[in-house]
Each structure stands twice: as C-alpha cells, then as structure tokens.
Amino acid sequence: MTQHAEREITELTRLCDKKGNLNPEAIGFARKPIIDCNLSGHYLRKKKWNKWYIFGEEILFFITISHLDYAAVCFVSFLEFETQRFFEKTITIPLGIGNKLKMPTRVLEPIQLKNNEIHINITYFQNQTFIKVTSDNFDSDPLLAELTIQHPQEDDSLNVVVPWNRHTFHFTAKHHALPTSGFVKLGDRVYQFNEEDCYAVLNFGRGVWPREARWNSAMASQRVRNQRIGLNFGGQWTDGTGMTENAVFVNGHMSKIHEDVLFNYDHANFMKPWYITSKFTDTVMLTFHPFFERNAKTDAKLVKSQTHQLVGYFNGQIKLDDGSTLLIQQMLGSVEDNQAKW
Numbered sequence: 001m002t003q004h005a006e007r008e009i010t011e012l013t014r015l016c017d018k019k020g021n022l023n024p025e026a027i028g029f030a031r032k033p034i035i036d037c038n039l040s041g042h043y044l045r046k047k048k049w050n051k052w053y054i055f056g057e058e059i060l061f062f063i064t065i066s067h068l069d070y071a072a073v074c075f076v077s078f079l080e081f082e083t084q085r086f087f088e089k090t091i092t093i094p095l096g097i098g099n100k101l102k103m104p105t106r107v108l109e110p111i112q113l114k115n116n117e118i119h120i121n122i123t124y125f126q127n128q129t130f131i132k133v134t135s136d137n138f139d140s141d142p143l144l145a146e147l148t149i150q151h152p153q154e155d156d157s158l159n160v161v162v163p164w165n166r167h168t169f170h171f172t173a174k175h176h177a178l179p180t181s182g183f184v185k186l187g188d189r190v191y192q193f194n195e196e197d198c199y200a201v202l203n204f205g206r207g208v209w210p211r212e213a214r215w216n217s218a219m220a221s222q223r224v225r226n227q228r229i230g231l232n233f234g235g236q237w238t239d240g241t242g243m244t245e246n247a248v249f250v251n252g253h254m255s256k257i258h259e260d261v262l263f264n265y266d267h268a269n270f271m272k273p274w275y276i277t278s279k280f281t282d283t284v285m286l287t288f289h290p291f292f293e294r295n296a297k298t299d300a301k302l303v304k305s306q307t308h309q310l311v312g313y314f315n316g317q318i319k320l321d322d323g324s325t326l327l328i329q330q331m332l333g334s335v336e337d338n339q340a341k342w
Contacts, residue, residue, distance in 0.1 A: 006160075006243055006258050014038050015161065015171050015206065022161075022169040029243065031156040031254060033107035035171050037206035042167070044069045045210075047342070048103040050111050050122070051203040052131065054147060054180055055221060055332060056193050058082065060311060061145060061184050063120060063133065065101070065113055068342055070094075070303065072101045074113050074120070076133055076143075077294070078186065079311060084292055087139035091117055107159070107173045107204045108151075127151045129178075129202075141187030149200045150179040155252035158232055162207075162243045170207025170237075176230025176249045177221040178202070197223060201230070212341050213237060216263040217245075218276055218288065220314055220333025227251050229326070231314065231333060233276055233284070235263045246284070248318050248326060255321040257283060265337070270308045274335055276316075286316035286328065288335050305340040 007028035013035055017023045020041030039046050049066035062077040072093040079086045091113070093101065104111055108124040118135040133145040157175040179195035199221040215237035221230045230249035238244050239260055246257035261284050265274040274288040290312035298305045314331040 004242070004258060006256065009034065009159075012036065015169075016040065020208075021166045022163055026161045026171075027163050027243065028161060029256060030159040033157060033159050033173055033175075033204075035107075035159055035161060035173075037105045037171055039105075039206055039208065042208045045168075045208045047170075047205065047207055047209045049203070049205045050103070051205075052122070052149075053201040053203070053219070053221075053334070054131075054149075054193070054198070055200070056180075056184070056191055056198050059184060059191050060334075061147075063122075063131070065103075065111055065120060065122075067101055067103045068303075072113075073298075074118075076118060076120070076135070076138070078138070078143075078184070079292060079294075081311075086292070086294065088294070088296070089118060089135060089138055091115060103206075105206070107157075107175070107202070124151075127153055129200075131182075138186065143184075143186050145182070145184040147180055147182035147184075147193060147200070150195065151175070152179075152252055156249065156254035158245060158247045158254060158256075160243055160245050162238050162241050162245070164210065164241060168208050168210050170205060170209065172207075172234075172245055173202065173204040174219070174232045174245065174247070175202040175204075176219070176232060177228040177252070179228075199223070199228070199230075209340075209342070212339075214339040216335070216337055218263070218274075218286075218314075218333065218335040220331050221249075222331050222333070224328070224331060229328075229331065231286075231318075231328070231331070233261050233286075235261055246278075248320060250320065250326065255318075257318075259283060263335070263337075265335075267337075270310055270337065274310070276335075281319075283319045284316075286314050286318070288333075289313050289315070290335070303342050305338070305342060308337040310335050 216235040234245040290310035
C-alpha cells in the first residue's frame with residue numbers, strides 16, 4: 001500500500017485562527033520550529049507542556065513543565081540505571097495560581113517555574129539551551145542540575161500539527177539527539193554529562209484536546225556506530241488524522257515516516273517486550289525490552305490520568321528515505337502508554 005506524503009510547511013505559520021480554532025494552513029509537518037502556538041479560548045481544554053529527557057551515561061534526568069488549563073503540573077525525575085534508584089518530585093499548582101506560569105507559544109522560548117519546593121530555569125541563546133534545576137529536598141538530598149544542550153544549526157527537528165477537527169488539534173515538536181554537557185549533583189554524588197555520549201530530547205506540546213484520550217509514544221537519542229541517531233514514534237492519538245509523529249534522525253537529517261505505526265504489548269504486564277511496527281510495510285520493525293517501569297497515576301475525580309513509562313533497549317531495523325536500512329542494536333530509550341480523562 002502506498003503511503004501519502006504529508007504536507008511540509010516551510011514558512012512561519014500560526015496554529016490557530018482568530019477564533020482560536022485550527023488554522024488549516026498549519027496542518028502538516030516542518031523541519032524547523034516555525035509554528036506559533038497562539039492558543040486561545042477553549043476553556044479547560046487547552047493542554048501545554050515542555051518536557052526534557054536527558055540521557056546521561058549513568059542516569060536519565062527528566063523535566064516536565066505542563067499547564068492543563070485547570071492546573072499546572074510539574075515534575076522532575078531521576079533514574080540511576082545501575083541501581084535503579086528512582087525518585088520523582090511533583091508540584092501541582094491549582095487553577096488561578098497556575099496562571100502565573102507563562103507557557104511560551106514558540107518551541108525554544110524561555111520557561112521557568114519557581115516555588116518553595118523547586119526552581120526550574122530553561123533559557124535558549126545562540127543555538128544552546130541552558131537548564132538549571134535546584135531543590136533543597138529531592139529524595140532527602142539537595143539537588144543541583146546545570147546542563148548545556150547544543151542545537152546543531154543544520155539539524156532537522158520534527159514539528160507536526162495533528163488535526164482531529166477544527167476544534168480539537170495538537171502541535172508537537174520533538175527535537176532529538178541534542179549533545180549535552182554539564183552535571184547533575186544529588187547529595188554528594190555528581191553525575192557528569194559529556195557531548196560525545198550524552199543526548200537530550202525536547203518534547204514540546206500545545207493543543208486543544210478531547211475530554212478522554214489515549215496514546216503511545218517511543219523515543220531514543222544515542223550515538224550508534226559514531227552516528228547521532230534519534231527515534232520518534234507515536235500511536236493511537238494520530239491514527240486516522242493523515243499526520244504522524246514518526247521520524248528517524250541520522251546526524252541531524254530527518255527521515256519522515258508518513259505511515260502509522262502499531263504498538264503491540266501486554267497491557268497486563270508492561271515489562272514484557274514491546275513490538276513497534278509500521279502498519280502496512282516493513283519500514284519500521286522494532287522490539288523494545290524494558291528494564292524499568294515508571295508508573296504515574298492521578299485520580300482527582302474530574303481528572304484522571306495513568307502513565308506507564310518504560311526505560312529499556314530498542315533492537316531492529318528502520319528503512320530510511322534514501323532507501324538504506326538503519327540497524328538498531330541495544331539502543332537506550334523509552335516507551336509510554338498514556339491515558340487521560342482531563
């Protein structure tokens with residue numbers, strides 16, 4: 001079955017029209033972050049987040065700043081691979097107070113969160129993102145993270161507008177394989193990051209969502225045989241929209257995969273292997289073996305969410321846009337199963 005090619009956007013485009021509904025001109029994908037997310041209206045339905053996944057040699061450091069319209073929810077997670085020491089600090093700021101949290105409309109604009117539990121400051125300047133996180137009490141230890149993330153100027157990034165209809169839609173940006181240096185200090189222990197082996201992934205989202213949603217995602221960013229490789233796949237939420245968030249990055253060049261992918265896994269045991277395959281062809285054939293599960297649950301009556309995030313290794317192969325096949329062996333990354341009533 002031949003797959004249609006998604007429309008590529010090459011000029012700065014606004015996500016919404018003057019009424020706050022989807023601008024039809026924004027439907028498509030871009031290789032640069034040129035979508036302006038001018039969300040307005042749609043009371044309690046707007047969802048915004050900035051997430052950073054930072055893969056070190058010894059740890060995964062994960063930062064989320066999100067605003068779900070009725071509350072801001074922010075968390076910082078730390079996973080040490082060898083010991084599987086895991087800790088997550090979550091901050092919830094209710095409606096009203098949460099309006100003080102400014103969520104930028106463009107992907108690389110600065111964002112910060114400050115309260116008595118944690119300080120997060122993220123700024124971008126001259127192709128670099130600077131992240132500083134401090135907390136006096138993070139798993140009973142003081143936390144200080146100072147990280148510098150490079151955005152190589154020639155790199156492609158994945159920027160996609162997914163339409164459910166004119167009133168519900170989502171923009172996602174996934175920036176992969178970004179070389180990272182700096183450190184995370186937890187108590188007396190310092191974890192160093194170096195640009196040769198440590199990579200960050202930015203997941204930026206802005207949209208108007210339906211009341212109930214379910215989605216899968218998979219991603220990895222690593223050096224593989226001296227190439228910077230990034231994998232990005234999503235399922236369920238994009239099915240049938242004509243758009244996907246499926247792409248592979250090799251040394252900054254993106255091969256956009258226009259085909260839906262299927263996530264096959266055991267819903268009763270997320271630690272069993274996952275299989276991620278393209279729907280109609282053999283373009284994507286991946287297996288994922290988890291070694292760690294993060295289970296995050298929210299149950300606040302009107303608002304319920306459940307996230308199973310697995311960390312593990314990808315194996316398999318992917319066909320690139322030049323006809324070659326990329327072999328994936330023991331590539332560190334993560335997959336997710338998410339459901340939300342929000």
